[in-house]
Amino acid sequence: MTETSRHVTDGEDVAPTDDSQRAMVDETLRAEGDIGEARSLTQDAWRQLRRSPLFWVSAAMITVFVLMAVAPSLFTSLDPAKGDLSRSRETPNAAAWFGRDLQGYDIFARCIYGARASILVGVFATLGTSVVGSVTGMLAGYFGGLADTLISRIGDIFFAIPLLLGAIVFLSSFRGDDPGYFQVVFQVVLVLVVFGWPSIMRLMRSSVLQIKPNDYVSAARALGASPVRILRSHVFPNAVAPVIVVSTINLGVYIAVEATLSFLGIGLIPPTISWGVMVSDGLPLLRASPHVLLFPAVFLSLAVLAFIMFGDAVRDAFDPKSR
Amino acid sequence: MAEVVLEARDIVKHYPIKTGVLRRTTGWVKAVDGVSFDLHKGETLGIVGESGCGKSTLGRMLMRLEEPTSGSLQFDGVDMYAQSTSDMRRLRRDIQIVFQDPYTSLNPRKTVGDIVGEPFDIHPDVVPKQGRRQRVQELLDLVGLNPEHINRYPHQFSGGQRQRIGIARGIALNPKVLICDEPVSALDVSVQAQVVNLMEKLQDELGLAYVFIAHDLSVVRHISDRVGVMYLGKLAELGEEDEVYTRPTHPYTQALLSAVPVPDPVLRGKREQIVLEGDVPSPANPPTGCRFHTRCWKAQDRCTTEEPGLTMRGDGVAEHLSACHFAEARAVVETTDMSDHSG
Amino acid sequence: MTTVTTDPSAKQYRPENGRLLDVEELHVEFHTQEGVARALNGVNIYLDQGETLAILGESGSGKSVTAQTVMGILDIPPAKITGGAIRYCGQDLLQMGEEQRREIRGPEISMIFQDALSALNPVFPVGWQIAEMFRVHRGLNKSDALDQAVHLMExxxxxxxxxRVKAYPHQFSGGMRQRIMIAMAIALDPAVLIADEPTTALDVTVQAQIMGLLKELQEERQMGLILITHDLGVVADVADRISVMYAGRIVEKAAVHDIYANPAHPYTEGLLASIPRLDRKGQELYAIGGLPPNLTRMPPGCPFHPRCGRARDICSSDDPDLLEVVPGRLSACHFSEEVLNG
Structure with missing residues (x-):
């Protein structure tokens, strides 16, 4: 046995009886050793995502909404700001597909133009909370100690204030006399970020706490890697998945919150066109002309639903076990 | 004997136990409680012990992945525990680590090339940038992996292959010392032999010194030149492999050795088995005096009060380090020497 | 000390000539994303009263799947039993309804697992969990059941x-938890006990205690014990017979002394030479090259041939059957006599 034993010490090095055998043996070993081409986890997730009907349906809806926000004129040639009081509260007809509201505005055109405010608020609020939450969460989770205590307690303070209450106080105190469109959008985004980051921070922190004890983090420390390098190339890429999932779902939630704030009259305000404002305008007419409220409400629900479905699909792809 | 590369003196790691709302420290877990040894150039020092004895914490302390509570660790005459972060970084080229779990020791989002090449990113002056890919492929070849698999991801490999990747990362900077924390215990039997043989081959070729931490006494005997036995944060016995395995003097070592099953049914019922009573005490509240006295059949009053030092003990003929007041060699394993038979 | 009272008439299963279990040509498949993994390919084992059968194999060999199939705890799907029979005292378990199988699980065949912490329910006291067995299967009242639990724990x-009956699983050490799981497994006096890697997670001194306890209980109750393990040392200490598994099939079967003294399959031969032994110095380790095959893409011919030092042309085309080499010894190798004779 001693003769063969030296021979067979290595993984690839199997003693074959002849050359044809060797070719075959190598073939089998390679096939078993690792399968196919290089596949990263992200590629695996993408492959999973592509198979999901939920993903395709939600992605198509999101694409339509984003197009509406970017280029509303693609969808309608009507002017949403052109009111015709004589045709106030007209029911849906061939000229005005969704009918007209109290001011005689075309509801279809306003629904299309209203997408912009909702998408802007949703996207920027999500970006803001994700960036602020991720950075603070990583610092708290990785460094622990005083940094953790400080960040977590500050987060708790904001977390403890109900979003709507905070937003009402904030927006009603800092609103200028005649804010422009982007200024209003910015204020709403700011409120959502200020009160929304702690949930992302907590998520990132717990995710980092799970990643930190992994031996590959220790291995990087053992090699003398700097904390910045460890956070950037080892901790962040492995900890970010849940944040992506929750942020996607949150995007839908923020659109709904924006509508709620606008409905209450403290978010976006006329003349800005937004679904929330439209719902608010339609409420008094609910009995007589329900279509005034119905159409923006449907748009709003579909947009929220699309992002939440998208988030679900992404979660399934990142973590197949959670289903 | 070859020169000493690593000299541990009385190294200690106590973790605080914090309780209550104010997180007040109410006690200390004495994970490693005064361990001293020398590691010589090119040798393998095995550290064995059961779970909770502090051997893994010791391994991380030898890398300064854990900051010591006290003690000194000299590497080539430089005290590692007194170095600044940047000086320590330089030292890390010479002392590296291989981890137990091949599934958590490799970043799942990096390719094998990124993982094995990371040492060169952190220490860019070791290999010029354009030569790195080639160097990584050489390393993969050296540990028995296909160099063409440089772009694959860890989850595409089996446990044994992943452990080889971890070893390639560990030896990339050409260290003098490699700390191996249970490097084969997560692997299947047939794959375990492949990795053990690989580690022996690398030691011969690269002149590495290993600190081989494991709970498997048979593997440790196979690979080690000298062996230390740990119990509750302290070394109970330390000596040449042959001394510790054929003439153990500490009762704990004797009990441990007698409990290891030998894969030979002929020996069934013929081996003397020392059964220890009870469980290992908590390291937060270790027994006074000798830590083993609560489970020791030889214990006397002296053992409960006076802690035995790790000193040369034995029958006077062939002595080695042992921490027992009543150290006495007792053969519990009938050894066959195979070194003459092998080719 | 009173022992567990068993109504003898309650035992409706009686072994014939001491034969408890007969597993015949068991086939199990797993349907995965990568394809169909053939986890078991015609596994035959039997077990007599009072004997210990070791099923030895590495991860993926099918040893645990065999145990789970016999126990009836295989997740179906993704698994699917595609053929074979499991006869317990002459009756095929695979033909029984779930109700009938539940009456077997526990009182007739029971099982202990590797990870006692996850096998015990963390929110109930251990005594309560043991007592539950008596309440459900024996209809004892609360205090009697708890009494029996205490006796078992003793x-x-x-x-x-x-x-300590009121203590929770996390308050026990690993070895003590394994003892509690053993207590639960033997509570209803089963005829067959399946131990799936019972000591793998334990320290060596604790392992010795647990194996000693299992052996003692087996002799006391004349249980048939199936020991699923990868540890050749443990097997040598306790088993009567061994079945060695590789890639979902049994490649060698023999009495324990025969296999260790003289293996008849190259895989067994390789395994024995690849483990470092405590009682050997300067031993050279033989390493079986390569890796076990992917069960979704089995190589043609003998599944071990790509790693086998003795492989010849026939091995890559013809799959060898498990045949008798010498009386009492079976091996699935075209050259088993050659292996057996060194």
Missing amino acids: RVQIPGARD
């Missing part, structure tokens, strides 16, 4: 059993 040598 039997498996848990110190201070009476004071």
Whole structure:
């Protein structure tokens, strides 16, 4: 046995009886050793995502909404700001597909133009909370100690204030006399970020706490890697998945919150066109002309639903076990 | 004997136990409680012990992945525990680590090339940038992996292959010392032999010194030149492999050795088995005096009060380090020497 | 000390000539994303009263799947039993309804697992969990059942059993938890005990205690014990017979002394030469090259041939059957006589 034993010490090095055998043996070993081409986890997730009907349906809806926000004129040639009081509260007809509201505005055109405010608020609020939450969460989770205590307690303070209450106080105190469109959008985004980051921070922190004890983090420390390098190339890429999932779902939630704030009259305000404002305008007419409220409400629900479905699909792809 | 590369003196790691709302420290877990040894150039020092004895914490302390509570660790005459972060970084080229779990020791989002090449990113002056890919492929070849698999991801490999990747990362900077924390215990039997043989081959070729931490006494005997036995944060016995395995003097070592099953049914019922009573005490509240006295059949009053030092003990003929007041060699394993038979 | 009272008439299964279990040509498949993994390919084992059968194999060999199939705890799907029979005292378990199988699981065949912490319910006291067995299967009232639980805990040598019945699993050490699981497994006096890697997670001194306890209980109750393990040392210490598994099939079967002294399959031969032994110095380790095959893409011919030092042309085309080499010894190798004779 001693003769063969030296021979067979290595993984690839199997003693074959002849050359044809060797070719075959190598073939089998390679096939078993690792399968196919290089596949990263992200590629695996993408492959999973592509198979999901939920993903395709939600992605198509999101694409339509984003197009509406970017280029509303693609969808309608009507002017949403052109009111015709004589045709106030007209029911849906061939000229005005969704009918007209109290001011005689075309509801279809306003629904299309209203997408912009909702998408802007949703996207920027999500970006803001994700960036602020991720950075603070990583610092708290990785460094622990005083940094953790400080960040977590500050987060708790904001977390403890109900979003709507905070937003009402904030927006009603800092609103200028005649804010422009982007200024209003910015204020709403700011409120959502200020009160929304702690949930992302907590998520990132717990995710980092799970990643930190992994031996590959220790291995990087053992090699003398700097904390910045460890956070950037080892901790962040492995900890970010849940944040992506929750942020996607949150995007839908923020659109709904924006509508709620606008409905209450403290978010976006006329003349800005937004679904929330439209719902608010339609409420008094609910009995007589329900279509005034119905159409923006449907748009709003579909947009929220699309992002939440998208988030679900992404979660399934990142973590197949959670289903 | 070859020169000493690593000299541990009385190294200690106590973790605080914090309780209550104010997180007040109410006690200390004495994970490693005064361990001293020398590691010589090119040798393998095995550290064995059961779970909770502090051997893994010791391994991380030898890398300064854990900051010591006290003690000194000299590497080539430089005290590692007194170095600044940047000086320590330089030292890390010479002392590296291989981890137990091949599934958590490799970043799942990096390719094998990124993982094995990371040492060169952190220490860019070791290999010029354009030569790195080639160097990584050489390393993969050296540990028995296909160099063409440089772009694959860890989850595409089996446990044994992943452990080889971890070893390639560990030896990339050409260290003098490699700390191996249970490097084969997560692997299947047939794959375990492949990795053990690989580690022996690398030691011969690269002149590495290993600190081989494991709970498997048979593997440790196979690979080690000298062996230390740990119990509750302290070394109970330390000596040449042959001394510790054929003439153990500490009762704990004797009990441990007698409990290891030998894969030979002929020996069934013929081996003397020392059964220890009870469980290992908590390291937060270790027994006074000798830590083993609560489970020791030889214990006397002296053992409960006076802690035995790790000193040369034995029958006077062939002595080695042992921490027992009543150290006495007792053969519990009938050894066959195979070194003459092998080719 | 009173022992567990068993109504003898309750035992409706009686072994014939001491034969408890007969597993015949068992085939199990797993349907995965990568394809169909053939986890078991015609596994035959039997078990007599009072004997210990070791099923030896590495991860993916099918040893645990065999145990789970016999126990009836295989997840179906993704698994699918595609053929074979499991006869317990002459009756095929695979033909029984779930109700009938539940009556077997526990009182007739029971099982202990590797990870006692996850096998015990963390929110109930251990005594309560043991007592539950008596309440459900024997219809004992609460205090009688708890009494029996204490007796069992004493039997498996848990110190201070009476004071610790109300303790929760996490309050016990690993070895003590394994003892509690053993107590639960033997509570209803089963005829067959399947131990799936019972000591793998334990320290060596604790392992010795647990294996000693299992052996003692087996002799006391004349149980048939199936020991699923990868540890050749443990097998040598306790088994009567061994079945060695590789890639979902049994490649060698023999009495324990025969296999260790003289293996008849190259895989067994390689395994024995690849483990470092405590009682050997300067031993050279033989390493079986390569890796076990992917069960979704089995190589043609003998599944071991790509790693086998003795492989010849026939091995890559013809799959060898498990045949008798010499009386009492079976091996699935075209050249088993050659292997057996060194």
